[in-house]
Amino acid sequence: MTDHGAASNATGALLDKATVLVRWLLGGVFLYFGLVKAWHPVDFLKLVRQYDVFEGPPFLNLVAICLPWLEAFCGLLLLAGVAVRGTAVTLVCMLAPLTLLVLHRAWLLSEANGVPFCAIKFNCGCGAGEVFVCPKLVENLALIGFGCWVSRRRDHRFCLRSRLIPPAA
Amino acid sequence: MRVAKSVGFEAAVVFVAGMAVALLANALSPLGLRLDRDYFPRVETTKNPAVANAAVSPAKGGANPVVERLRQRGLQAVDTKAVAESFRDPKYLEERIVFVDSREDAPYQAGHIPGAWQFDHYHPERHLAEVVPACLVAEHVVVYCQGGDCEDSEFAAVHLHGAGIPLETLHVYVGGLDEWSREKLPLEIGSRGSQRFQEVRR
Numbered sequence: 001m002t003d004h005g006a007a008s009n010a011t012g013a014l015l016d017k018a019t020v021l022v023r024w025l026l027g028g029v030f031l032y033f034g035l036v037k038a039w040h041p042v043d044f045l046k047l048v049r050q051y052d053v054f055e056g057p058p059f060l061n062l063v064a065i066c067l068p069w070l071e072a073f074c075g076l077l078l079l080a081g082v083a084v085r086g087t088a089v090t091l092v093c094m095l096a097p098l099t100l101l102v103l104h105r106a107w108l109l110s111e112a113n114g115v116p117f118c119a120i121k122f123n124c125g126c127g128a129g130e131v132f133v134c135p136k137l138v139e140n141l142a143l144i145g146f147g148c149w150v151s152r153r154r155d156h157r158f159c160l161r162s163r164l165i166p167p168a169a
Numbered sequence: 170m171r172v173a174k175s176v177g178f179e180a181a182v183v184f185v186a187g188m189a190v191a192l193l194a195n196a197l198s199p200l201g202l203r204l205d206r207d208y209f210p211r212v213e214t215t216k217n218p219a220v221a222n223a224a225v226s227p228a229k230g231g232a233n234p235v236v237e238r239l240r241q242r243g244l245q246a247v248d249t250k251a252v253a254e255s256f257r258d259p260k261y262l263e264e265r266i267v268f269v270d271s272r273e274d275a276p277y278q279a280g281h282i283p284g285a286w287q288f289d290h291y292h293p294e295r296h297l298a299e300v301v302p303a304c305l306v307a308e309h310v311v312v313y314c315q316g317g318d319c320e321d322s323e324f325a326a327v328h329l330h331g332a333g334i335p336l337e338t339l340h341v342y343v344g345g346l347d348e349w350s351r352e353k354l355p356l357e358i359g360s361r362g363s364q365r366f367q368e369v370r371r
Contacts, residue, residue: 045291061202068191073190086178086179087180090187
């Protein structure tokens with residue numbers, strides 16, 4: 001094996017390990033915050049309502065019911081390594097619009113109260129209580145980035161069933 | 170392209186399975202929400218003549234946005250002074266003045282206005298059978314929650330109206346338990362009628 005090949009293998013192995021860690025981190029974060037929200041459905045319902053996106057039943061209630069459990073479910077799948085890429089895509093597709101909603105809500109609060117954007121602190125319904133908006137947005141962007149990374153990696157280690165559909169021979 | 174299709178299919182399967190798990194977990198959970206229930210009901214202002222024709226609201230202070238919001242929702246607001254007077258009124262002992270606490274179990278158990286009925290309108294089936302008869306015989310019903318941004322007392326009042334309590338008798342205590350505690354007024358701990366009171370330090 002050439003030096004170049006050995007270095008490439010070492011980098012690949014490192015990336016594999018990093019991907020496992022990122023996947024577990026992502027899974028743990030979503031499982032935890034999903035369960036926190038699922039445990040307090042009424043509180044989460046009130047928080048979803050504050051965004052003024054969904055008017056009354058059944059859509060408002062459906063979002064408040066499903067989002068926490070869906071997050072926890074996806075978190076569990078990532079931790080166990082089941083349908084890894086599809087799960088990561090699902091999480092990114094959920095998190096990206098939610099991040100835009102948080103941004104929009106914080107912008108409105110900033111305008112209404114005449115407070116600098118990064119000084120806005122509110123409970124965004126993310127599961128961590130009242131948070132400052134700028135660190136929250138950075139955190140969400142990082143999670144979206146991690147999700148994209150996991151969804152782009154073809155091979156995943158320590159998985160129960162990384163793909164639902166086995167690759168064609 | 171084939172890989173993208175396969176990942177997309179996987180994502181769709183995960184989404185559908187996740188939604189199914191969510192609906193099942195919600196159905197099995199005692200804390201679960203109902204899909205069809207309007208948890209944030211409103212009444213029209215014109216339905217309550219006490220509000221529609223009121224020149225001055227009992228809570229005085231037209232500039233207060235909460236009082237204005239209540240007026241728009243057809244509800245009467247009361248302040249701490251009025252609520253404390255109701256609490257000391259002999260009619261309270263005769264149960265012609267009734268207090269309704271619209272918070273969840275934990276904060277209710279931690280401390281409520283003595284003798285207040287609990288009515289968590291997010292889970293009405295737990296309390297409605299006891300609260301409605303008590304409110305029906307009362308001349309004056311004061312509904313409260315924690316105070317501040319809390320809107321639960323408003324929705325609970327609307328819910329009680331839906332259960333047959335006349336709007337004229339329903340009053341929303343805007344300051345809620347935060348203001349009640351700040352004024353060092355008595356608090357009952359545990360369930361209604363427990364006769365365990367929080368020590369009041371003056």
